[in-house]
Amino acid sequence: MFTFPLVNTCSSLGIGLAGFGTVGSGVWNTLERNGDLITDRTGGEISLHVARILVRDPAKTRAITSEVPAGIFTTEWRALVADPAVAIVVELIGGTTDAFDLVAAALRAKKPVVTGNKTLLAERGGELFALSKEHRTPIHFEAAVAGGIPIIRTVQDSFIGNRIHSFSGIINGTSNFILGRMTEAGLTFEAALAEAQSLGYAEADPTLDVNGWDAAHKAILLATLAYGFPIDPAAIHVSGIQQVRQADIAFANNLGYVIKLLAVIREHPDRAVEIRIQPSFIAKSHILASVHGVFNAVAVHGDAIGEALFFGRGAGQDPTASSVVADLVEAARSLRQVDGHRGFLPYCESGKFLPVGDTSTAYYVRFDVTDRPGVIAEIARVLADHRIGISGTHSPVNPSNPDAEFVDMIFLLHTCPFGKLQCALAQIETLDCVNSTPVVFRIEALA
Amino acid sequence: MFTFPLVNTCSSLGIGLAGFGTVGSGVWNTLERNGDLITDRTGGEISLHVARILVRDPAKTRAITSEVPAGIFTTEWRALVADPAVAIVVELIGGTTDAFDLVAAALRAKKPVVTGNKTLLAERGGELFALSKEHRTPIHFEAAVAGGIPIIRTVQDSFIGNRIHSFSGIINGTSNFILGRMTEAGLTFEAALAEAQSLGYAEADPTLDVNGWDAAHKAILLATLAYGFPIDPAAIHVSGIQQVRQADIAFANNLGYVIKLLAVIREHPDRAVEIRIQPSFIAKSHILASVHGVFNAVAVHGDAIGEALFFGRGAGQDPTASSVVADLVEAARSLRQVDGHRGFLPYCESGKFLPVGDTSTAYYVRFDVTDRPGVIAEIARVLADHRIGISGTHSPVNPSNPDAEFVDMIFLLHTCPFGKLQCALAQIETLDCVNSTPVVFRIEALA
Numbered sequence: 001m002f003t004f005p006l007v008n009t010c011s012s013l014g015i016g017l018a019g020f021g022t023v024g025s026g027v028w029n030t031l032e033r034n035g036d037l038i039t040d041r042t043g044g045e046i047s048l049h050v051a052r053i054l055v056r057d058p059a060k061t062r063a064i065t066s067e068v069p070a071g072i073f074t075t076e077w078r079a080l081v082a083d084p085a086v087a088i089v090v091e092l093i094g095g096t097t098d099a100f101d102l103v104a105a106a107l108r109a110k111k112p113v114v115t116g117n118k119t120l121l122a123e124r125g126g127e128l129f130a131l132s133k134e135h136r137t138p139i140h141f142e143a144a145v146a147g148g149i150p151i152i153r154t155v156q157d158s159f160i161g162n163r164i165h166s167f168s169g170i171i172n173g174t175s176n177f178i179l180g181r182m183t184e185a186g187l188t189f190e191a192a193l194a195e196a197q198s199l200g201y202a203e204a205d206p207t208l209d210v211n212g213w214d215a216a217h218k219a220i221l222l223a224t225l226a227y228g229f230p231i232d233p234a235a236i237h238v239s240g241i242q243q244v245r246q247a248d249i250a251f252a253n254n255l256g257y258v259i260k261l262l263a264v265i266r267e268h269p270d271r272a273v274e275i276r277i278q279p280s281f282i283a284k285s286h287i288l289a290s291v292h293g294v295f296n297a298v299a300v301h302g303d304a305i306g307e308a309l310f311f312g313r314g315a316g317q318d319p320t321a322s323s324v325v326a327d328l329v330e331a332a333r334s335l336r337q338v339d340g341h342r343g344f345l346p347y348c349e350s351g352k353f354l355p356v357g358d359t360s361t362a363y364y365v366r367f368d369v370t371d372r373p374g375v376i377a378e379i380a381r382v383l384a385d386h387r388i389g390i391s392g393t394h395s396p397v398n399p400s401n402p403d404a405e406f407v408d409m410i411f412l413l414h415t416c417p418f419g420k421l422q423c424a425l426a427q428i429e430t431l432d433c434v435n436s437t438p439v440v441f442r443i444e445a446l447a
Numbered sequence: 448m449f450t451f452p453l454v455n456t457c458s459s460l461g462i463g464l465a466g467f468g469t470v471g472s473g474v475w476n477t478l479e480r481n482g483d484l485i486t487d488r489t490g491g492e493i494s495l496h497v498a499r500i501l502v503r504d505p506a507k508t509r510a511i512t513s514e515v516p517a518g519i520f521t522t523e524w525r526a527l528v529a530d531p532a533v534a535i536v537v538e539l540i541g542g543t544t545d546a547f548d549l550v551a552a553a554l555r556a557k558k559p560v561v562t563g564n565k566t567l568l569a570e571r572g573g574e575l576f577a578l579s580k581e582h583r584t585p586i587h588f589e590a591a592v593a594g595g596i597p598i599i600r601t602v603q604d605s606f607i608g609n610r611i612h613s614f615s616g617i618i619n620g621t622s623n624f625i626l627g628r629m630t631e632a633g634l635t636f637e638a639a640l641a642e643a644q645s646l647g648y649a650e651a652d653p654t655l656d657v658n659g660w661d662a663a664h665k666a667i668l669l670a671t672l673a674y675g676f677p678i679d680p681a682a683i684h685v686s687g688i689q690q691v692r693q694a695d696i697a698f699a700n701n702l703g704y705v706i707k708l709l710a711v712i713r714e715h716p717d718r719a720v721e722i723r724i725q726p727s728f729i730a731k732s733h734i735l736a737s738v739h740g741v742f743n744a745v746a747v748h749g750d751a752i753g754e755a756l757f758f759g760r761g762a763g764q765d766p767t768a769s770s771v772v773a774d775l776v777e778a779a780r781s782l783r784q785v786d787g788h789r790g791f792l793p794y795c796e797s798g799k800f801l802p803v804g805d806t807s808t809a810y811y812v813r814f815d816v817t818d819r820p821g822v823i824a825e826i827a828r829v830l831a832d833h834r835i836g837i838s839g840t841h842s843p844v845n846p847s848n849p850d851a852e853f854v855d856m857i858f859l860l861h862t863c864p865f866g867k868l869q870c871a872l873a874q875i876e877t878l879d880c881v882n883s884t885p886v887v888f889r890i891e892a893l894a
Binding site for chain 2: 026030031033034037038040041042043133142148149150153154156157158159160161162163228287290302303304305306307308309310311312313316318319321322323325326329330337344347348
């Protein structure tokens with residue numbers, strides 16, 4: 001025998017599971033498999049059971065490890081929130097409309113909420129966090145950022161004594177998988193995306209994964225935890241991986257870099273916070289370059305901890321369910337306490353935000369040009385006028401015909417404010433020889 | 448302006464700091480620097496101040512960022528614990544005698560304890576955890592394992608819904624630094640140890656760092672959290688890095704490995720738990736091979752999270768202080784709650800333990816031999832009699848004199864139970880040609 005619970009006097013707390021897809025089924029299975037272990041680990045004080053499940057179609061077959069009593073299904077979210085057997089509400093329906101109403105109703109009913117809905121919190125967190133504070137009822141959202149990696153609790157609790165200098169994170173597994181397949185197998189973006197979809201790593205509509213906004217929503221939540229003030233999604237700079245081509249990957253490789261979709265959050269000495277999500281060149285020797293496939297990783301730099309890094313599965317049924325279940329235990333604890341939450345967000349009314357134009361890195365810029373004598377001179381002249389230094393230029397040469405016309409012209413540029421670069425690029429775009437909007441990636445100097 | 452506390456109605460909680468050396472000064476400095484930030488982040492509900500400090504010599508000069516009022520020093524630990532201004536006791540005096548009495552007294556006085564004393568908890572945790580449970584007063588010990596990496600809270604809270612399959616960790620920074628310098632700079636063990644001491648990475652008496660017991664104490668705490676039953680230090684297998692030589696490092700390198708002091712904790716399908724600390728060959732491509740210098744890393748495998756890894760500074764003033772301060776906030780929260788701890792240890796009365804003789808890996812064995820025809824045959828015969836497979840043998844050759852006598856004979860052995868290997872080695876040690884006890888390192892097949 002392995003476990004002998006020392007105490008086992010708890011009454012079980014009912015969970016209302018709103019949504020019973022991949023993650024919802026994972027929560028059900030995890031509680032079935034490890035529910036007794038959780039009770040043992042809490043000294044017999046916390047026991048959880050699913051009391052009500054919101055579904056669209058109760059008759060649908062589901063991949064779960066034990067039978068769900070038919071009577072606990074409902075198709076009406078109001079019935080789930082109002083059910084006296086439901087003490088904690090888990091929102092897994094997604095979207096920002098019904099999910100908002102459901103979470104708001106739960107908070108008003110003083111039922112703690114657990115959610116993995118990063119879009120809801122990034123876009124409408126202001127309203128929900130205000131309701132949470134008004135009703136002294138917590139929203140837990142570990143599952144919203146980086147799946148099974150406990151980065152939310154780490155920042156909120158373990159690093160509470162740290163001023164957070166920066167986060168650098170790979171927090172969208174789909175993009176990372178696609179860039180990895182383009183790098184390792186030489187696939188085009190389109191072929192790598194199709195592979196991700198066939199493996200179930202990308203949604204039928206992969207827009208938010210590849211355009212950077214899934215990562216941006218997560219970055220907003222991390223920044224809100226670290227700096228405490230409300231962050232307007234419209235104010236942050238987001239670009240995705242759709243424009244990454246084999247030529248870029250090969251060029252990065254030759255210079256000792258890999259291309260990753262990187263979320264960068266950084267507090268500057270004057271307390272202004274920079275948040276941006278972009279395809280970035282990072283040195284192959286950096287630990288983040290070793291984050292492959294659908295894994296996620298977040299590097300954190302704090303004034304007391306120095307450097308730390310957290311690595312794990314960023315999505316998937318069981319890792320995400322693990323985070324939901326940990327939040328359920330935390331929610332259950334908060335219900336047993338007089339006022340037992342861990343502080344509400346935001347904890348500052350306002351903060352300073354560094355406009356993306358003022359953020360500085362080195363850059364890789366690819367121009368789509370018409371090859372004729374003078375192209376490099378014309379582009380270089382505009383850059384010089386804007387006092388932007390060039391560290392290299394390159395156009396891919398066709399080995400079998402070195403005089404073939406090129407169409408891509410690459411410039412590596414010294415560190416300068418992004419706004420200055422944008423001014424120069426706007427002017428370059430008006431040149432006859434430049435055929436479309438230049439593609440810009442950051443070259444990150446990571447610690 | 449950056450921070451506008453939304454609420455600020457708390458009364459401040461007094462801390463009794465027992466010990467004011469490196470970590471104690473770090474706690475003082477962190478609270479000075481970030482105390483207001485902590486209060487903001489808790490919605491104004493938690494404020495901490497140092498009410499009493501236990502020191503040997505109040506007159507000693509200390510490296511702290513603000514003046515300590517002389518009146519708060521005491522040289523008598525009983526005065527600190529009994530002081531009504533002290534609500535939480537931080538034990539940083541080290542050792543297992545006075546520290547034990549102090550922690551026990553604090554628990555009896557229902558004052559939560561924060562400690563970084565892994566030796567105390569690994570060796571006398573049974574008694575202290577029983578007192579903690581009896582008096583419903585928590586012991587927090589994030590600082591005891593891996594400095595600034597929040598692995599304790601992660602296992603205890605974030606992974607509460609996971610059955611933990613394994614930990615593989617580099618959890619002694621001093622050993623890791625020494626092995627790194629031997630590998631990168633070709634230093635002898637003695638020279639690398641001297642360098643670690645001159646840099647302040649190793650104590651004047653580095654015994655527990657190099658003999659593996661510092662890592663073992665941390666492994667005991669991790670296993671206690673994951674499996675919940677009391678673990679007798681005498682039952683676990685510990686070997687240190689004193690026997691690692693340049694020849695071993697070079698041989699590992701040629702095979703694609705690096706040598707790391709690895710703590711392995713693993714639950715087998717029958718629930719028996721394996722715990723061992725040994726110098727181990729790990730593949731250069733594994734992420735743990737990239738953990739350099741005094742950094743620590745713990746890889747965790749759980750049934751829901753899959754694989755995860757946590758990396759950061761394993762020691763040092765500020766990272767350790769960060770963990771103490773996070774525990775202080777947790778302790779402060781528990782004081783505001785009716786019964787607000789997170790469950791007591793152990794949570795099972797007993798568990799199964801896999802004897803080290805039953806643990807299996809492949810092995811690297813170095814014999815100190817007298818070179819004469821027949822040496823390899825004699826050793827190989829004994830191994831064959833015990834049905835242990837040999838995957839390779841090697842003796843370093845002197846390029847300028849290939850017929851010079853060798854003294855080291857290396858065998859690589861297929862996976863077998865360690866007990867079987869020990870039987871064979873005991874017999875080999877009696878051979879005339881073998882001059883001393885063979886040196887054994889594990890070859891780990893990490894996921």
